[in-house]
Amino acid sequence: MEEIGFDALWLTLWLALLTTSILLVLGTPIAWRLAHTRSCLKGPVCALVALPLVLPPTVLGFYLLVAMGPNGPVGKLTEAMGIGLLPFTFAGLVVASVIYSLPFVVQPLQNAFEAIGTAPLEAAATLRASPADTFFRVVLPLARPGYLTAAVMGFAHTVGEFGVVLMIGGNIPEKTRVLSIQIYDHVEALEYTQAHWLSAGMLAFSFTVLLLLYLTNPTVRK
Amino acid sequence: MLNFKRFISPLAGLLIACATFSASAAEVSVAVAANFTAPMKAIAAGFEKSTGHKVSLAFGATGKFYTQIRNGAPFDIFLSADDETPARLERENAIVPGSRFTYAIGKLALWSATPGYVDKSGTILSRAPFRHIAVASPKLAPYGAAAFETMSKLGVLDTIRPRIVQGENISQTYQFAATGNAELGFVALSQIYHNGKLTSGSAWIVPANLYSPIRQDAVILARGADNPAATALMKYLRSKKARAIMRSYGYDL
Numbered sequence: 001m002e003e004i005g006f007d008a009l010w011l012t013l014w015l016a017l018l019t020t021s022i023l024l025v026l027g028t029p030i031a032w033r034l035a036h037t038r039s040c041l042k043g044p045v046c047a048l049v050a051l052p053l054v055l056p057p058t059v060l061g062f063y064l065l066v067a068m069g070p071n072g073p074v075g076k077l078t079e080a081m082g083i084g085l086l087p088f089t090f091a092g093l094v095v096a097s098v099i100y101s102l103p104f105v106v107q108p109l110q111n112a113f114e115a116i117g118t119a120p121l122e123a124a125a126t127l128r129a130s131p132a133d134t135f136f137r138v139v140l141p142l143a144r145p146g147y148l149t150a151a152v153m154g155f156a157h158t159v160g161e162f163g164v165v166l167m168i169g170g171n172i173p174e175k176t177r178v179l180s181i182q183i184y185d186h187v188e189a190l191e192y193t194q195a196h197w198l199s200a201g202m203l204a205f206s207f208t209v210l211l212l213l214y215l216t217n218p219t220v221r222k
Numbered sequence: 223m224l225n226f227k228r229f230i231s232p233l234a235g236l237l238i239a240c241a242t243f244s245a246s247a248a249e250v251s252v253a254v255a256a257n258f259t260a261p262m263k264a265i266a267a268g269f270e271k272s273t274g275h276k277v278s279l280a281f282g283a284t285g286k287f288y289t290q291i292r293n294g295a296p297f298d299i300f301l302s303a304d305d306e307t308p309a310r311l312e313r314e315n316a317i318v319p320g321s322r323f324t325y326a327i328g329k330l331a332l333w334s335a336t337p338g339y340v341d342k343s344g345t346i347l348s349r350a351p352f353r354h355i356a357v358a359s360p361k362l363a364p365y366g367a368a369a370f371e372t373m374s375k376l377g378v379l380d381t382i383r384p385r386i387v388q389g390e391n392i393s394q395t396y397q398f399a400a401t402g403n404a405e406l407g408f409v410a411l412s413q414i415y416h417n418g419k420l421t422s423g424s425a426w427i428v429p430a431n432l433y434s435p436i437r438q439d440a441v442i443l444a445r446g447a448d449n450p451a452a453t454a455l456m457k458y459l460r461s462k463k464a465r466a467i468m469r470s471y472g473y474d475l
Contacts, residue, residue: 065397065398065401065403066401068403069402069403070402071401071402085353085403087398087403088354088387088404166390166394167394170354170388170404171359171388171389172386172388185359185361185362187289188283188285188286188289188362188390189285189361190285190288
């Protein structure tokens with residue numbers, strides 16, 4: 001029997017964990033600015049962030065492949081920086097996943113920040129809290145449900161990623177062969193037993209994650 | 223009521239006219255292996271012009287088409303990249319008996335988008351410091367299996383293996399090499415060759431003794447049994463015109 005491919009499982013979880021962490025750090029300032037700005041750039045930036053929601057993953061994958069290739073602007077930059085080229089590497093997958101899952105993290109955070117409003121911030125300021133104090137001791141606790149949703153959605157969306165990885169991954173074992181690609185390979189090669197193992201595992205995992213989200217998150221429990 | 227009748231009868235007439243028209247000019251939907259994309263477009267255009275039938279083409283990996291066909295995909299004809307998949311469909315009674323024939327023999331090429339990069343004898347495989355080589359998945363694509371066979375016969379597979387990136391089908395493999403992300407790629411000759419010469423880059427046409435022949439078979443699927451356009455297209459594939467097009471893309475016949 002062909003092996004099932006548990007390497008792909010660990011690789012996928014690692015990719016999703018890394019992507020989610022980067023996105024939470026990167027997404028917080030973006031969401032904060034979007035929630036509080038009145039600039040005319042808000043519309044265009046919101047649209048840009050939301051693009052991966054509506055673009056077919058193949059469009060994203062194709063442009064990433066071209067842009068990160070040796071003749072693309074990103075590829076030229078990474079080569080000049082001595083990093084080398086990103087397609088067919090795990091780092092390339094992380095970059096792609098961050099772009100691909102961006103709206104799933106930024107939007108819940110932005111909603112959470114908007115829901116908090118400015119009143120608690122002003123109250124904290126009158127009590128002489130520094131902006132950093134305010135953020136960590138007022139905003140973060142209040143935005144906790146938003147962060148939970150953002151983290152779960154970002155993680156789950158990265159686990160489910162397929163089209164982008166197919167285009168830029170190159171299907172290399174232990175480097176870019178993630179779970180969805182492994183399952184696809186099994187199905188195409190008519191190895192249904194292995195495909196079932198991984199698919200059923202994926203289904204159970206996704207359901208559990210979402211269930212936990214709904215059980216623990218007061219804003220979505222209603 | 224009278225008005226309604228007056229309205230409906232010309233409509234019925236029109237419907238009957240359409241029906242008779244479609245009986246003479248039918249539509250045939252064809253699943254085409256990715257390597258045969260370019261020649262099939264040219265062949266289909268010639269076929270439509272000379273017969274009046276309409277052709278709708280879908281391109282993809284042979285393995286994927288097999289799964290789709292077994293699950294009821296609406297194709298009349300299947301142009302495979304191998305002979306094994308059509309034979310399997312035949313054993314499973316999914317085709318019109320006796321319709322299977324080899325329409326072309328595919329050729330494998332080692333290609334680079336960079337002119338002058340690949341030498342005429344393919345020694346680059348054992349010496350050049352390339353980072354990536356694109357190969358189609360050997361499980362899903364016959365050209366991928368042929369590429370692995372070649373590398374293993376040349377005794378370079380083990381040294382090259384860490385640098386292999388896999389495309390899901392031969393089109394994606396070509397794309398990896400065409401965008402320069404992989405310096406080299408094992409592609410179908412038909413993707414890079416037209417009218418007796420390379421269309422771009424540099425290539426080594428892999429000698430036929432390094433891999434088992436890629437016999438590409440065509441079949442009429444069960445769904446196309448009574449479709450006159452399907453029968454006509456299968457006949458057209460054997461015509462001089464169609465064969466000339468295939469030859470111009472580097473296929474053996």
